[in-house]
Each structure stands twice: as C-alpha cells, then as structure tokens.
Amino acid sequence: MRKIVECVPNFSEGKNRETIDAIAQAIRNTPGCTLLDVDPGKSTNRTVYTFVGDPDAVIEGALNSARAARQKIDMRTHKGEHPRMGAMDVCPFIPVANVTMDECVEISKTFGRLAAEELGVPFFLYEASAVDDYRRKLPQVRKGEYEGLAGRLKEPQWKPDFGPAEFIPQWGATATGARSFLIAYNVNILGTSNQAHRIALNLREAGRGPDSPGRLKAVKGMGWFVNEYNMAQVTVNLNDYQVTPMHVLFEEVKREAAALNVGVAGSEVVGLIPLASILMAADYYMEKEKLFILDEDQRVRLAVERLGLSSVAPFDPKEKIIEYRVAGERDEPLAGMSLRAFIEEVASRSSAPGGGSVSAALAAMGAGLGAMVGKLTYGVRKFESVDAQMRKSIPPLHDAAVSLIPMIDADTTAFNDFMEALRMPRGTDAERSERAECMQAGLKKAIDIPLTTMELGDRAWDALCEVARCGNPASRSDVEVGARALETGIWGAYKNVMINMVEITDDAFKSRVTLEAESIVSRAAQKCAEVLEILKGR
Structure with missing residues (x-):
C-alpha cells in the first residue's frame, strides 16, 4: 500500500536545453522519485515536469528542482506567452494512491516553508492549501504576473505564506499547494x-x-x-x-x-x-x-x-x-519471494521477518482460500442457484487477500521511524524532548501496521461465512483451513499491537487502539467458530 504523490512543477524556461535538463536531472537524481514526463514549450517559454514518489521523496525532489532553478533561471530576462510570476512558477502536489488531500496539503506546506527558508524567496499557498478564499485560485495569486509582483508584495493582504515579503528580481514568487488530479x-x-x-x-x-x-x-x-x-x-x-x-x-x-x-x-x-x-x-x-x-x-x-x-x-x-x-519500484522483497525462500527467511537467524509478517501472510492466505472456494462455486452449472451469493461474497475475500499482501513487508519496516528516533541526539533537554516525541510517533506507526492487518482481515468474515454456507461442499476443508488461518493471522497481529503498546505514553491513543484491537480479535474467534459450525452442519 505504497503512498504515491504526484508533483507537477512548472518552470519559467522552455528554450534553454541546459537549464531544462539540469532541473530534470535534479529530480531524476532524487532517491524515491520517478520522473515521468518533461514537456518544454518554446512559445510559452515554460517547462512542465511530472514526477511521482512517496511524500518525503516528492518534497525532496521538488526542493532539488527549485535549487537547480535558483541557479539557472533569471526572471529579469524572461518573456513568454504563458502567465507566470516566478522561476518556479507553480508547484502542485496531487494525491494518486493511498494518500489523502489533507496529507498533500501538509506536504505543500512543508515544501513551501523549507524552500522559502533555504532560497530566501516568497511562496504562496493556493488551492486546497490556501488559508483565505481570495487567494485560493491560481489566477488570483498570479494576478499582475511577474511585472506587477513588486507592488503587490507591498500590500498587507498579499504577504507571502512563507519567505520574505519583498521582490526578489531573479526569482519572483512561487505558488504551491495541493489539488486534485487533472x-x-x-x-x-x-x-x-x-x-x-x-x-x-x-x-x-x-x-x-x-x-x-x-x-x-x-x-x-x-x-x-x-x-x-x-x-x-x-x-x-x-x-x-x-x-x-x-x-x-x-x-x-x-x-x-x-x-x-x-x-x-x-x-x-x-x-x-x-x-x-x-x-x-x-x-x-x-x-x-x-x-x-x-x-x-x-x-x-x-x-x-x-x-x-x-x-x-x-x-x-x-x-x-x-x-x-x-x-x-514496489518495495515488497518478502512478498515477492518464492514461498520456499520466504519460509527459509523466517527460519533464519534474524528477527525479521517475524510474527507480524507471518501473521499478515496467514491472514492473506485465509482470505485467499475463501475467495478460491467462491470462485470454484461461481459459474458452475449445478451451483447456479447461489450465483448471487457468490457474486456478493467473492469480491471482499479477493480484496482482503490482495490488500493483506503488502502488510507482509510493511511489518518488517514498521520500526524504521522508531529506530531513526533512537539515533537522534539527546545532549540537551530540547533534544531529549524531541527524541522522545519522535520515538512515540515511531511506536504509534509500528502499532498501526499490525492494526491495519487486523482491520483488513476482519473485513473478510461475513463473506467467508456465506461461502461456508453456500460454497461448493467439495471444498469444505479449504474453507475450514481458511477460517483457521484468518483467525490466527488476526490473533498474531493483535499480539504485535499489544506488545508495542507497553511503551506508549498517550493514554487516549492506548485506550482507543486497545479497545479496537480487542474487539477485532474477539470477533475473529467468534466468526471462525461460526464458519466451522456452519460447515459442520452441511
């Protein structure tokens, strides 16, 4: 369930190949970023870059591209048909996969703040990131363009969101924000x-x-x-x-x-x-x-x-x-292994992959067995009377199995943020406080991963009961194994949630997550018993 954000920065240069290539290379060299398209226009004297990556990567990619533009573009000599107000004229962030608009708003704010501080230039927020409606749309922010910017920056209502409220002739100003995919x-x-x-x-x-x-x-x-x-x-x-x-x-x-x-x-x-x-x-x-x-x-x-x-x-x-x-570039080294290699990796003298990854794999296989039996029932002539039930039951089982696969690898990286926090300096009270705060955030993230495994697995139970009730009776044992595997996978994920909960200091978080986890693991035991009872009666 990799998070993918698209970034589409527009730069005020569409003729100078050296500058166009330098900005492209700055993006291309950013770890985690994939440059998808470079579209220069000579008459507009503008180049649009399209790249994607996870939230941290796209921020760094946008920063690297802005750094290159700061060195290469001088707005004092720029002419073109397209409206513009800065060297990096606009830099939107767009949610593509497993990312919310709110997350992209925060990404744009982080980028705008960092870029303004480092480059010493004004940045405006627009679209979903804007604070005020009168400066939400790009034409509103860009009104008067580069030529009118010096006067506009003197007006209190047009103070930049980040950076100096002064005209920087070489750069101009930049609009950044979050918007929907166009x-x-x-x-x-x-x-x-x-x-x-x-x-x-x-x-x-x-x-x-x-x-x-x-x-x-x-x-x-x-x-x-x-x-x-x-x-x-x-x-x-x-x-x-x-x-x-x-x-x-x-x-x-x-x-x-x-x-x-x-x-x-x-x-x-x-x-x-x-x-x-x-x-x-x-x-x-x-x-x-x-x-x-x-x-x-x-x-x-x-x-x-x-x-x-x-x-x-x-x-x-x-x-x-x-x-x-x-x-x-999907980062799923465990899920991409052969089954033999995965088992051998689990059995090796290493703490990862461990119980969390195995729990996710078990839950995925449990839901997968339910989906398999549903598919072996659907479309078979002698089971036509239950086609409607299978059409309803197969998708949630299929989706649960597919959605649980990435959790196999996610569990092995669950503690990355926590381990990074452990390495933070702790020489002063402020450093110790920041380190403790980051450690807690890392622990919460580590808890969220097995909790997500539990939630994904929990979605399969009602459909699995229906498959047990109406599915091909020749596959009875497959449903039984599926129910046990799904229950065990959820139980294992629950254990991973609770063992990491010990060091959480946020009582409200601890209470809320514990209540949810206990409810899911209890439901898993009940639904597994229900599946087995249904099969016993057939």
Missing part, C-alpha cells in the same frame, strides 16, 4: 468542430455563461477539429475526476451527440491517469451490463474497450496509468 481527456466526434463545441458548451461547468451553466461540475472544455485524425473532438480538463469521472463525461457526450445525430468514435487520454479513474469506469460498465469481473487487468481492459481509449493511438496501461509506471 485529467486531460478528449472524446472523438464524427462531425464538425461547431458540433463538438456545442456539446462542450452544454457540458462544461461554465456552460455558455453565468446565466446558462453546463451540466457537469469540475469540467472545462471546448470543441475543435483535429486534421490529423480527420475528426472533431470535445476536449476537456476533468479538474476532479472524483466529481466528474471519465465515463460520466463520455456517456454525456454520447447522449448529446445522439441528439445531434452525430457519431462518437472513442476517446483519448492526454498524459497519464491514476488507476482509480480507470477502475471507476470499469465498475460503472460492470454494473450497467451486469458483469462480474474481479481481475484488475480484465477490469482495465473493459474500461479501455468501453471508452474506446485506443481509437486514436494504442492505450498501453503500463505506460498511461501512473501506478503501473512506478510498479517496478
């Missing part, structure tokens, strides 16, 4: 640019004006004709795909086009997209067509086909989906 998406129309634009006006949030808004929120768009495709397109930015997903836009375009007696010939994504946006489309078409598909690659294929994403150029999920682009 998807650049085009739907192909077998008609004219005028027809495509009419559709866009009906759908985009701004519509035709204040008195005639469009139907879809968080959508900007227009229509145009693309000569190389010999097709018109409704071209949009989905500013928040959680508000208006791709499939909603696509289906609405189809409806509008049908009213105009115009054909729709698929669509295309410009740039990269998060996996969640594709899976949302898959879920929509699965529900609409009453399909039952579990495997992720098949769900992706369904979405690609239904949206016609390969209509203009082949849509390669490995290249277009962010999570797949960075999948090669």
